[in-house]
Amino acid sequence: MARFRWPRYKTKGVARTEGDKLWYLSKINLFVDLDKATLRRLAKVVPMVTVPRGSTITSPSDPSGVLYLLKRGRVRLFKITPDGHEITMAVLGDGNVFGATGAVGLGSPDMYAQAVDSCLVCAMREEDISGLIQKYPKVGLRLIGVLSQRVRELEGLVESLSHESVKGRIMRLLLHLSSDFGVADGEYTRIDVPLTHEDIASMIGSTRETVTATLSELNNVGLVQTGRRKIAIQRAGCEAQLADTQ
């Protein structure tokens, strides 16, 4: 898939006007406490681009120290193991942040970030963020909020991976994804992220075939509905199932 280069896009994909950019910046959760004038100043120095679906936003070869702010879209964070296997660490949605492995930010330098769909992304240098935090402590608190959430998710994942069956891990993953990206649809919640069985396997430490088999098993008992790159989950049912098979 085409490699996306930051921040070389000049003409294509940039926010159309400064006004647009201002509006988008104000919608970034991190910045909701900032006043208009500060936002305007930020808009001048913060590049913002639309990233085409499937392209890589950062890879380990990129210089670290850049914090990316995801305004709109889905981003998948993953690592590649020595034997060439991808491990998906997280799928992020609107308002989340990634990159930067120093004082702020979460994750390690050997991480890849790939746009799952067309994304709108801002990039800020780490030193700019820390400057901003010193001046506006509320920005720091927002950032802590975002990062804390991520830590909680990862803790849950570790726990799940270490003692649950594949079926349990899949249900837990789907519950988690549906609370982030779910769209209510009758008694089911559609997960609004195009995921292959391979993707799911890489998130729960299993294999494509096992995921296929488990999903169709869950499909048969009505706990999920599956289609090509489409999954809907019956949340209540899965929660109940996870609760009593402990």
Add this chain to the structure above:
DNA sequence: TCATTAAATTTCT
């Protein structure tokens, strides 16, 4: 229970 291997089949572009 689940990874692995192999192969067939379906669905997308």
Add this chain to the structure above:
DNA sequence: AGAAATTTAATGA
């Protein structure tokens, strides 16, 4: 048609 995604089946740890 060709590629990608999904499914099925057999085997062994």
